[in-house]
Amino acid sequence: MRRANADEMEWTTVDGGDTEFKRKHLGEDAGGDQLGCSLYELPAGKRSWPYHYHTANEEAIFVLAGEGTVRCEGEEAAISEGDYLNFPADASGGHRVINDTDEALRYLAVSTMIEPDVTVYPDSEKFGVYVGSPPGGRDERTLEGYYQQDATTDYWDGET
Numbered sequence: 001m002r003r004a005n006a007d008e009m010e011w012t013t014v015d016g017g018d019t020e021f022k023r024k025h026l027g028e029d030a031g032g033d034q035l036g037c038s039l040y041e042l043p044a045g046k047r048s049w050p051y052h053y054h055t056a057n058e059e060a061i062f063v064l065a066g067e068g069t070v071r072c073e074g075e076e077a078a079i080s081e082g083d084y085l086n087f088p089a090d091a092s093g094g095h096r097v098i099n100d101t102d103e104a105l106r107y108l109a110v111s112t113m114i115e116p117d118v119t120v121y122p123d124s125e126k127f128g129v130y131v132g133s134p135p136g137g138r139d140e141r142t143l144e145g146y147y148q149q150d151a152t153t154d155y156w157d158g159e160t
Helices: none
Strands: 012-016 019-024 035-042 059-065 067-072 075-080 084-087 095-098 105-112 117-121 126-131 143-148
Touching (some): 035 095
Antiparallel strands (some): 012 019, 035 105, 059 084, 117 126, 126 143
């Protein structure tokens, strides 16, 4: 049996402006290969990853404690303890979790761990490419980067 105990794990922290949260990589610590699971805690007034969707990976969250808002498909909806939300691997799965309360918001995030993946960020008109390790994975990637959606190049540019 492969197991991880959240109480025995250290939090990692992400802090980037209004994006701030703590995270425990449960799936990875339990030896997961094709299914990821992380425990997240958003402090009061903070937000999760910027609004995005994946083209290869389905995601879901299950709210364990607290309340907040999820932005999904152009709408915002209240979420609270016991809510389960599914985000398909396409534009209809765009999402961002927002803690607009005075208490911490804690939830599990589960995802398939398919690579390669392209993650699209509609608000900033950019996308991320992940090859060798999927988003959320911590293995070495052979190709990774973020690009503006309107940046173009001809197929034959640079070819000799």
